[in-house]
Amino acid sequence: MHMIKFILSGLMLASVSSSVNAQVDSLMIRxxxxxxxxxxxxxxxxxxxxxxxxxRLSGSRNAEKAVTWSKxxxxxxxxxxxxxxxxxxxxxxxxxxxxxIIIDGQNRTTLTLAAxxxxxxxxxxxxxxxxxxxxxxxxxxxxxxxxxxGKIVFFNRPFDxxxxxxxxAYMGAADQRFSGPGEAARYGAIAVLIRSLTFSIDNYxxxxxxxxxxxxxxxxxxxxxxxxNQLSNLIKKKKSGxxxxxxxxxxxxxxxxxxxxxxxxxxxxxxxxxxxxxxxHLDSWDLAEGAHDDGTGVMQAVEVxxxxxxxxxxxxHTIRAVLFMAExxxxxxxxxxxxEATINKEKHIAAIESDEGGFTPRGFRFGVSNTGLKxxxxxxxxxxxxxNSESMTIGGNNVxxxxxxxxxxxxxxxxxxxxSQRYFDVHxxxxxxxxxxxxxxxxxxxxxxxxxxxxxxxxxIKN
Amino acid sequence: MHMIKFILSGLMLASVSSSVNAQVDSLMIRxxxxxxxxxxxxxxxxxxxxxxxxxRLSGSRNAEKAVTWSKxxxxxxxxxxxxxxxxxxxxxxxxxxxxxIIIDGQNRTTLTLAAxxxxxxxxxxxxxxxxxxxxxxxxxxxxxxxxxxGKIVFFNRPFDxxxxxxxxAYMGAADQRFSGPGEAARYGAIAVLIRSLTFSIDNYxxxxxxxxxxxxxxxxxxxxxxxxNQLSNLIKKKKSGxxxxxxxxxxxxxxxxxxxxxxxxxxxxxxxxxxxxxxxHLDSWDLAEGAHDDGTGVMQAVEVxxxxxxxxxxxxHTIRAVLFMAExxxxxxxxxxxxEATINKEKHIAAIESDEGGFTPRGFRFGVSNTGLKxxxxxxxxxxxxxNSESMTIGGNNVxxxxxxxxxxxxxxxxxxxxSQRYFDVHxxxxxxxxxxxxxxxxxxxxxxxxxxxxxxxxxIKN
Numbered sequence: 012m013h014m015i016k017f018i019l020s021g022l023m024l025a026s027v028s029s030s031v032n033a034q035v036d037s038l039m040i041r042x043x044x045x046x047x048x049x050x051x052x053x054x055x056x057x058x059x060x061x062x063x064x065x066x067r068l069s070g071s072r073n074a075e076k077a078v079t080w081s082k083x084x085x086x087x088x089x090x091x092x093x094x095x096x097x098x099x100x101x102x103x104x105x106x107x108x109x110x111x112i113i114i115d116g117q118n119r120t121t122l123t124l125a126a127x128x129x130x131x132x133x134x135x136x137x138x139x140x141x142x143x144x145x146x147x148x149x150x151x152x153x154x155x156x157x158x159x160x161g162k163i164v165f166f167n168r169p170f171d172x173x174x175x176x177x178x179x180a181y182m183g184a185a186d187q188r189f190s191g192p193g194e195a196a197r198y199g200a201i202a203v204l205i206r207s208l209t210f211s212i213d214n215y216x217x218x219x220x221x222x223x224x225x226x227x228x229x230x231x232x233x234x235x236x237x238x239x240n241q242l243s244n245l246i247k248k249k250k251s252g253x254x255x256x257x258x259x260x261x262x263x264x265x266x267x268x269x270x271x272x273x274x275x276x277x278x279x280x281x282x283x284x285x286x287x288x289x290x291x292h293l294d295s296w297d298l299a300e301g302a303h304d305d306g307t308g309v310m311q312a313v314e315v316x317x318x319x320x321x322x323x324x325x326x327x328h329t330i331r332a333v334l335f336m337a338e339x340x341x342x343x344x345x346x347x348x349x350x351e352a353t354i355n356k357e358k359h360i361a362a363i364e365s366d367e368g369g370f371t372p373r374g375f376r377f378g379v380s381n382t383g384l385k386x387x388x389x390x391x392x393x394x395x396x397x398x399n400s401e402s403m404t405i406g407g408n409n410v411x412x413x414x415x416x417x418x419x420x421x422x423x424x425x426x427x428x429x430x431s432q433r434y435f436d437v438h439x440x441x442x443x444x445x446x447x448x449x450x451x452x453x454x455x456x457x458x459x460x461x462x463x464x465x466x467x468x469x470x471x472i473k474n
Numbered sequence: 475m476h477m478i479k480f481i482l483s484g485l486m487l488a489s490v491s492s493s494v495n496a497q498v499d500s501l502m503i504r505x506x507x508x509x510x511x512x513x514x515x516x517x518x519x520x521x522x523x524x525x526x527x528x529x530r531l532s533g534s535r536n537a538e539k540a541v542t543w544s545k546x547x548x549x550x551x552x553x554x555x556x557x558x559x560x561x562x563x564x565x566x567x568x569x570x571x572x573x574x575i576i577i578d579g580q581n582r583t584t585l586t587l588a589a590x591x592x593x594x595x596x597x598x599x600x601x602x603x604x605x606x607x608x609x610x611x612x613x614x615x616x617x618x619x620x621x622x623x624g625k626i627v628f629f630n631r632p633f634d635x636x637x638x639x640x641x642x643a644y645m646g647a648a649d650q651r652f653s654g655p656g657e658a659a660r661y662g663a664i665a666v667l668i669r670s671l672t673f674s675i676d677n678y679x680x681x682x683x684x685x686x687x688x689x690x691x692x693x694x695x696x697x698x699x700x701x702x703n704q705l706s707n708l709i710k711k712k713k714s715g716x717x718x719x720x721x722x723x724x725x726x727x728x729x730x731x732x733x734x735x736x737x738x739x740x741x742x743x744x745x746x747x748x749x750x751x752x753x754x755h756l757d758s759w760d761l762a763e764g765a766h767d768d769g770t771g772v773m774q775a776v777e778v779x780x781x782x783x784x785x786x787x788x789x790x791h792t793i794r795a796v797l798f799m800a801e802x803x804x805x806x807x808x809x810x811x812x813x814e815a816t817i818n819k820e821k822h823i824a825a826i827e828s829d830e831g832g833f834t835p836r837g838f839r840f841g842v843s844n845t846g847l848k849x850x851x852x853x854x855x856x857x858x859x860x861x862n863s864e865s866m867t868i869g870g871n872n873v874x875x876x877x878x879x880x881x882x883x884x885x886x887x888x889x890x891x892x893x894s895q896r897y898f899d900v901h902x903x904x905x906x907x908x909x910x911x912x913x914x915x916x917x918x919x920x921x922x923x924x925x926x927x928x929x930x931x932x933x934x935i936k937n
Binding site: 045048172173175210211371398402433450451452 | 639
């Protein structure tokens with residue numbers, strides 16, 4: 012009897028203590044959301060970054076403006092430490108606007124296109140050549156040199172619209188942009204055009220990074236999906252070799268320049284050499300304002316620290332907002348951050364990245380085992396449910412935080428996961444402007460990242 | 475031994491059969507999504523409704539155009555039956571654009587405003603009077619006749635931005651619009667201005683229905699939130715009585731006219747006199763195109779039947795797409811539909827309404843008991859999880875379907891629940907245009923409604 016009583020008391024005690032914990036957490040999370048939804052700075056800060064700094068491709072003067080401004084911003088919030096982390100970055104410039112024309116006998120049709128980041132330009136007089144349409148790198152391999160030599164290769168595989176989420180649809184088409192130029196160059200193609208990586212059918216080209224994979228550089232550009240459809244329809248109607256393209260772009264790569272990651276810290280009261288990183292990337296492509304990619308992410312990361320300070324939460328671990336440089340083209344900022352962390356023997360327990368847009372939060376993806384995920388769901392899902400942000404799944408693949416894992420196998424990588432339907436409408440295009448960000452969606456994301464950071468700081472995560 | 479073996483076999487059989495069921499359902503739902511995401515008509519149909527029909531306030535010529543067009547559309551899909559259900563509706567017209575000016579000594583500031591639906595106009599020369607700002611109907615009661623007689627009452631309570639979802643934030647402020655004019659008239663106010671019901675701070679007035687509650691009609695209009703803030707700031711700076719408003723609107727109510735609900739049916743193969751209704755409302759406010767409110771809902775309802783037909787699914791129950799008339803101002807279409815159903819002794823097992831915008835689906839709200847909800851979650855949540863549309867909660871309050879419940883207590887009412895953050899940015903304002911609808915978000919909603927209709931048709935719902 013006593014034994015049973017003892018066990019029961021123990022169980023009751025555990026249950027009481029866990030429910031008190033949950034109540035404390037629940038109240039703290041409510042405080043976080045109240046602060047952000049009622050007094051949040053994310054939207055105003057994002058407006059400044061988009062409208063007063065603007066496009067900020069790494070290596071550009073605007074990128075330096077963004078560094079200076081965001082450092083000052085964090086200093087103005089009185090974070091415990093705000094500093095720059097120097098890093099050499101690529102310096103690619105687009106030059107004058109690209110021109111593209113379909114030549115079909117006597118007919119001329121203008122193409123809307125934009126050079127891919129890192130591409131070489133065309134010769135000054137442009138390139139005129141036959142174009143062939145391909146759906147995949149595999150198709151390129153099977154055509155080989157005899158099929159593509161001296162031609163412009165046009166990769167036109169669209170997003171698979173049956174895929175529910177944006178990121179996997181993007182990943183299913185992105186090899187054309189990343190590797191298409193290099194692979195086509197290997198077979199002697201003289202240029203590459205790719206269909207823009209988006210679900211949307213519109214007239215905005217979407218740029219992005221590409222690689223030559225050790226082959227001779229050839230000019231590579233993205234066509235708007237409207238232009239891609241026009242070109243494809245014409246190619247289907249004509250005999251092989253009848254459709255030519257004139258195409259001129261003026262981009263070039265200048266010598267690498269020095270730039271910076273911008274880092275703000277709240278020092279941990281118990282484990283000051285144990286870190287939780289929240290981050291996004293400060294650089295953006297040059298065609299617009301980098302609002303969703305990734306102005307929202309960096310402003311949310313800053314907000315995590317601002318909210319903690321404002322509501323008077325003293326973290327146990329050191330919390331860092333890291334505004335990474337050069338995510339879009341090179342990744343040098345992320346590598347530098349991971350290298351410095353390793354050199355300084357920092358212990359990183361978790362890193363959260365927001366780089367999928369500032370849309371309504373759905374939850375997070377965690378780089379944990381199934382057992383770890385089950386634990387997260389058991390402990391925390393209910394805490395996020397009132398905020399509709401409770402979807403916790405396996406993942407943690409965003410690129411700026413991924414480098415940490417190489418030297419710190421125990422760090423838990425976490426992707427902030429917003430609704431994914433609109434992201435690729437704006438991604439890397441002239442549409443990625445402040446006006447396409449919704450204030451509350453942005454704030455809900457900032458609050459959910461802050462809430463998760465708080466929970467990790469309090470309870471850590473077991474893998 | 476035999477007995478145990480028998481029980482085990484029975485259990486195994488049940489479990490196999492349930493998992494076979496789930497597999498069949500899962501494949502059918504995948505088919506539904508594939509059809510809509512790859513060949514969906516919702517977006518093209520919505521474009522037509524918004525751009526070729528346009529604003530369609532009940533009683534207007536455009537509303538009749540919408541009736542004719544949507545009937546033809548459903549006929550073109552070859553539904554088993556397409557017909558009109560005649561109903562008398564209000565006919566309110568806005569007239570020439572409203573004018574509003576703040577008079578502050580020698581200073582004049584223009585207000586952006588729009589008459590509320592059903593309001594009377596001002597006298598031709600307009601109204602000029604002192605304005606007082608109130609936060610609530612309770613404050614109005616406490617001021618009473620001595621406080622408000624002869625004045626313009628300005629209700630300025632904003633949305634509570636700490637509320638996570640749009641609909642409850644709206645409901646928390648909407649009494650000012652619904653009842654404010656009638657209550658203020660009771661105390662002798664000569665006009666009412668309300669702060670537009672939106673989270674957004676912009677210069678678009680948001681109209682909507684209001685009631686005089688048996689009191690003498692006085693003119694009532696909505697101010698944009700920018701104008702409301704301007705007016706409020708000025709009132710705070712000035713002495714009582716110093717701030718006046720000049721205000722003129724030209725709306726009037728004409729005699730009721732005949733209009734129609736538009737109904738399409740797929741006849742049930744087993745229970746043809748048992749109905750599942752999917753619906754939205756065809757009418758819209760007059761300030762824009764009624765894209766999210768509720769073009770998306772009606773086009774999704776039509777899509778449910780189109781998808782079933784296209785993928786060759788023969789429903790057991792009769793499935794009806796009902797495009798309700800006059801939801802925005804009067805609700806006569808909904809009443810008519812419920813009345814006819816009762817007169818014809820139809821058995822309605824469920825009704826799903828989409829009237830919260832065409833945004834990314836989150837799930838559904840069901841008018842069931844907690845036990846019923848548990849059952850729904852146990853059986854169906856996993857089927858919707860791959861589509862991120864698995865949030866199943868208690869509710870079922872959308873107004874067009876609600877009338878059915880009065881005479882059919884067993885009907886299960888269901889609200890389609892999309893993401894709610896952007897809805898009130900556009901709701902009842904000039905911003906509610908086609909361009910603010912995302913194709914995939916709209917389609918995902920149509921597919922999720924179709925999937926739910928399929929599941930109810932196959933398995934029904936227990937309350």
